[in-house]
Amino acid sequence: DLMLEKLCELGVDEIRPVCFERSDSDGPDEMPDRWQRIGLQSIKVNRRLWSTRIFTPVDLESLIQGCAAISARIVLEITGRPTAPALDPPPVLCAIGPPGDFTPKEQAVMQTAGFAPWRLNPGVLRSETAAIAAAAVLQHQLDLRT
Numbered sequence: 001d002l003m004l005e006k007l008c009e010l011g012v013d014e015i016r017p018v019c020f021e022r023s024d025s026d027g028p029d030e031m032p033d034r035w036q037r038i039g040l041q042s043i044k045v046n047r048r049l050w051s052t053r054i055f056t057p058v059d060l061e062s063l064i065q066g067c068a069a070i071s072a073r074i075v076l077e078i079t080g081r082p083t084a085p086a087l088d089p090p091p092v093l094c095a096i097g098p099p100g101d102f103t104p105k106e107q108a109v110m111q112t113a114g115f116a117p118w119r120l121n122p123g124v125l126r127s128e129t130a131a132i133a134a135a136a137v138l139q140h141q142l143d144l145r146t
Contacts, residue, residue, distance in 0.1 A: 096130045
């Protein structure tokens with residue numbers, strides 16, 4: 001909930017939870033009503049005209065199929081580049097792993113799907129921290145372009 005709240009405050013337009021092999025969630029049907037309330041609160045917090053859209057959790061393959069039109073794709077990895085990759089204009093799809101990191105199979109699927117590996121810092125971040133930090137850095141980079 002805290003991660004969703006902070007991503008909404010940062011102005012993330014869409015949040016697409018993914019059930020990875022090492023995810024802590026109970027399955028793809030899990031989406032508490034409070035998530036939608038958190039998304040709606042972003043209108044008040046950011047004085048925006050739209051709310052952050054929070055999707056129902058899906059598996060990795062469904063995410064990739066559902067986001068086929070998004071060409072700017074990055075994945076946070078400890079072995080990735082220390083600077084953000086050059087990005088196409090928004091939207092940007094940023095994959096953040098579950099506790100315990102991606103499995104080798106998931107890493108291979110994302111590499112095949114064109115995700116560029118990116119490292120925020122040399123340490124290992126919790127998923128929530130990584131998501132918030134990545135959103136802030138990406139928002140800043142996109143703001144610099146305008």
